[in-house]
Amino acid sequence: MVGRPKCERPVVNMLEIDNLNVWFGKHRDRVDAVKGASFTVGQGESFGLVGESGSGKSTILRAITGLAPLWSGGMIVDGQPLDHRRKRAFFKTVQMVFQDPYASLHPRHSVDQVLGETLHLHGFSDIDARVVKLLDDVGLGQKFRFRYPHQLSGGQRQRVAIARALAPEPHLLLLDEPTSALDVSVQAEILNLLVDLRASRGLTYLMVSHDLSVVGHMCDRLAVMKDGEIVEVLAVDALRAMKASHPYSKHLLEASL
């Protein structure tokens, strides 16, 4: 019963992944990171990918954004099939937030530069007003505008990374373990922010996490991955009721309680 959710779903799909294979290296060194993954994410839905390290969950996100060049299968974002080159319009639709806020911001660029450059690249003209708005939206405010990453805490950096992802006004956000490097109290703040932004902007989330309780809090449905394959797609209600059917999902569920 893989990929047949029982909960109500929006009719329009934001993301369709069909029989996706991703690999690295060639010939003898070839490693198949993702094998035949298929799932769909509806518009406005929040979908989780869980699994252990090396199960290929982050690789799926990287393949969607074009950071993993070797892939086959079908990927459709907002009705547009993806080929091996991403157009600028794609990045107006899809943005990504990375795991480590310490590594994903340029150490010598101020918050203003980071956001201003992104806005400039996407062709906005009212940059000044937009930077202010973005900082307010992620709960940072004006006083952080001219700070450098080393003057920010981990949670504040992640807020800047989220603001940068929101700058081109995307519809789909790819979240790669957005809170795993943060303390639990800061994690709560960031998760609340993500919930609010999704509601106010009608965003669609594809979220990778190893923490089932975080995915349970954030997502409507999730896919469990093991060794590059999706072993089960289930609704979060089923997860809460401990109704996983695949033995591996059960094992993962038991281990995280």
Place this chain on the structure above:
Amino acid sequence: MMGTLLDVENLWVKFPSRNGVFDAVRGVSFTLGRERLGIVGESGSGKSMTGRAILRLIRPPGIVEAAQISLDGVDLMKLSEKDMRAVRGQKISMVMQDPKFSLNPVMTIGDQIIEAYRLHNSATKAQAYKKSLEMLEAVSIRDPERVMRAYPHEMSGGMGQRIMIAMMLIPNPEILIADEPTSALDVSVQRQVLDIMDKLVKERGMGLIFISHDLNLVADFCDRVLIMYAGRIVEVCEADKLHEAQHPYTRGLLNSLPRLDMPRDRLAVLQRDPEWSVAPSVSARL
């Protein structure tokens, strides 16, 4: 709990900086028996510094001050650096967070364990090899002969961490300080590593100081828990009663965790009270 292995009284760790002295640990006191003692707190709360200060691993300009850190009646603060070297590893061992940075990348696992063993025991290479195999078996590593020939990059995170534990256990220490030993590991592997440490505490009567940021893990695994905030111990409790903790900081941390069994629209956000960092440290000496 039988007898006290380690008695720490009024421990301070200070770092002089341009803006005056920064106190990383402020007046922490606790005792450790043959038990699993958990230290939890957020990053920057001083939990790792406490672990390092016990082994006197804080380098100058950092300053460690304490009324006493006594191990079997010997005050570690008064020992010379030479005598301290005999304590480290032999009596108190430490396992760090990430095996990637703790193992030598250009030496085989076997050579590293044999070296550690021969440093502490006068043994021939053959004896040391045999003993090393036993150690790897003790931490549930399958096919130890192959692992002995392997280099660290060929090991997974969980295996690397078990190898680290095996090396730490060779001199049969009385106390093991584990600093976030399972944070870099997947949940299922985490369980295995914890089971191994648990077995060692029970079988060898070791004292374990388990430093972690994961409240649920500590509540599940330890006997007693110290909760640290801004360099102080704010609360001490029995691990199985951690979910009934009283201090607003501990309550705040517990409430900010998402839970599968209790869905909520919004997570509670911790409101920090400046009072918490000023109040004196709670003593955890028995």
